[in-house]
Amino acid sequence: MQPAGSWMVLDAFAERIASLAVRRQDVRELRDALMAAQLALALTDDSREVLPTLSLLFRACQLIGEDPVVEFRASAHAVRASPDGAFMAFLKRSPEDQSIGAMGFEEGADATGFRFKRNW
Incomplete structure (x- = not known):
């Protein structure tokens, strides 16, 4: 039995680590965030709650020069995720629906450098 809301902690971790x-420019951190997002999906009752974070991770892959499809598939394979689950289904979305803008985020910076910012 997991503590109530534990998916939210994992989702917040993945969101912050994406930035x-x-x-x-660290793919290892990105891979940790992909794992956390998968755990969040496994624990939430509504996978739509984690979709915005998946968009950040997808974009983060692109920004550090990694293929998002390869990274998502490798992460899913590592935990034997269902190919029909929400994590892998994200890869089937249109580019517009995968975008951070569609999920309420934009690229920006703060005093420490790059970060994804909510625009809502």
Whole structure:
């Protein structure tokens, strides 16, 4: 039994690490965030809650020069995720529906460097 709301902690971690991975150009951190997002999806009752974070991770892959499809598939394979689950289904969305803008985010910066910012 997991504590109530534990998916939100994992989702917040993945969201924040997406920015950090871009700032540091670190694929290892990005992979940690992909795993956290998968755990969040497994624990939430509504996978739509994690979709915005998936958009950030997808974009972070692009910004650090990694293929998002390869990274998502490798992460899913590592945990034996269902090919029909929400994590892999994200890859089937249109580019517009995968975009951070569609999910309420934009690219920006703060005093420490790059970060994804909510625009709502």
